[in-house]
Amino acid sequence: MLRVLRSSPLAWAVGLPFAYAAWCTTATVTAATAGAQPLTDSTALLLSRLIQANSSNPPGHTQQIADILGPLFRARGFQVDIVPTPDSAKVHFFARLKGNGSKKPLLLAAHADVVGVEREKWSVDPFAGVIKDGAVYGRGAIDFKGGIAVFARAALLLADRKVPLDRDVIFLAEADEEGAPMNTSWLARQHWDKMDAEFALNEGGWIIKREDGRVQYVSISTSDKRVMNVVLTAKGTSTHASMPLPDNALVTIGRALAKLGSYETPLEFTPDSRRFFETLAATSDAASGKLFTELLHGTAAQVSAADRAISRDALLHSLMRNTIAPVIVAGGFRSNVIPGSAEATLNVRLIPGSDPEAFVQSLRTLFNDPLLTVTMASAPAAATAASADTSLLYRALAAEAKAQWPEAQVTPYLFQAGTDAAAWRSRGIPVFGIYPYPISNDELRRMHGNDERVSVESLRQGTEMLYRTLVRVAGSTAGRSR
Numbered sequence: 001m002l003r004v005l006r007s008s009p010l011a012w013a014v015g016l017p018f019a020y021a022a023w024c025t026t027a028t029v030t031a032a033t034a035g036a037q038p039l040t041d042s043t044a045l046l047l048s049r050l051i052q053a054n055s056s057n058p059p060g061h062t063q064q065i066a067d068i069l070g071p072l073f074r075a076r077g078f079q080v081d082i083v084p085t086p087d088s089a090k091v092h093f094f095a096r097l098k099g100n101g102s103k104k105p106l107l108l109a110a111h112a113d114v115v116g117v118e119r120e121k122w123s124v125d126p127f128a129g130v131i132k133d134g135a136v137y138g139r140g141a142i143d144f145k146g147g148i149a150v151f152a153r154a155a156l157l158l159a160d161r162k163v164p165l166d167r168d169v170i171f172l173a174e175a176d177e178e179g180a181p182m183n184t185s186w187l188a189r190q191h192w193d194k195m196d197a198e199f200a201l202n203e204g205g206w207i208i209k210r211e212d213g214r215v216q217y218v219s220i221s222t223s224d225k226r227v228m229n230v231v232l233t234a235k236g237t238s239t240h241a242s243m244p245l246p247d248n249a250l251v252t253i254g255r256a257l258a259k260l261g262s263y264e265t266p267l268e269f270t271p272d273s274r275r276f277f278e279t280l281a282a283t284s285d286a287a288s289g290k291l292f293t294e295l296l297h298g299t300a301a302q303v304s305a306a307d308r309a310i311s312r313d314a315l316l317h318s319l320m321r322n323t324i325a326p327v328i329v330a331g332g333f334r335s336n337v338i339p340g341s342a343e344a345t346l347n348v349r350l351i352p353g354s355d356p357e358a359f360v361q362s363l364r365t366l367f368n369d370p371l372l373t374v375t376m377a378s379a380p381a382a383a384t385a386a387s388a389d390t391s392l393l394y395r396a397l398a399a400e401a402k403a404q405w406p407e408a409q410v411t412p413y414l415f416q417a418g419t420d421a422a423a424w425r426s427r428g429i430p431v432f433g434i435y436p437y438p439i440s441n442d443e444l445r446r447m448h449g450n451d452e453r454v455s456v457e458s459l460r461q462g463t464e465m466l467y468r469t470l471v472r473v474a475g476s477t478a479g480r481s482r
């Protein structure tokens, strides 16, 4: 059920026709009646509908997202193409608006699946698409159904306003980004022709707003960290629990994990992550700004102190170094048997440029335990170069972000996790990432968490900004000069 509350500033924020706006502000709209109304008149209402289509992965049903988007794009002359996968729940949705073909396409990639919820920890139904207090609540509001809504609305506006295009604009709502294997890597192997482009936009950087609502910075991701899993295996003597021995496999695993608990990987910056921290130095309050400056330019003691202080923020900590997270421990099967082996899985996120083999070797050196073997269980994807900020798409996005939020600084960004960008970056195609709406740090923490939400006004601003970016990148020169 979608509730549009009386107090919501929704109607004025999204510029609905007056009659519909008046009806919205006085009505409780059920999902059933919502389907008959022109809900797509606004990004917020489209997002609300998308949230109601529960695409939690697993199982990650994305056909229902295609069912919502299909009619919108077809009605405006887009070529719609729904690509099934061997998993019947998961489809990829393409909508292509044809340009004159003089330039290669621009692609917008937004994943249609979301992660699951701890429902009891939410203050609202996470799959009701609730709009209240000026915000849309629900799983995926930020990651990444809000992105689907902004990307889709901006692309649909190109058709509504009959903008002449030099290149095709391809909108893709893809399956299985939060899982695998039916993700964009699968799609690229099967249907590269549908997704080939000069450059692409996806999720990634942030538009962070201060407590007073002004935007502090806009970060546009140009590369992602790489993921690998490392398994620790301890072997010991399997015997009766009444006669313990010093080589207990569980103790060996515990010793290794305890070492990790007091270990910190060294600082490592990429050129783009260094620019990101320079931006924080320039846009933060005096005390924080001093810390960021010392982190980048201080003496060894200042760098170390700044690192410790800044690392209290888990996101910033993860941007400065390779990270190691123990995620699974396995061993033992009954209380009177000492198991002969035990295992722990470490999820490792590597800064671009780090050598995975060398990293595993550094862990062996750290543990220095003959009872323990350290192996790479899943290798990271091949290294890719960062997408260059000289690209037309980066420059256009940066310029329009600056036009939308003049008070903000714009910076390239290293994304702390993995995204669907690898499918393009590994083929040499630049991908730039942004969650295209201003959010606060508190809202950022709700991503993949509880009461995930994004403000209606942020969605409106993001749609404006992105629409102008598309016009700048894909609009024909002739069309622009009129």
Ligand SMILES: [Zn+2]
Pocket (backbone or CB within 6 Å): 111, 143, 144, 177, 203
């Ligand atoms: Zn995401």
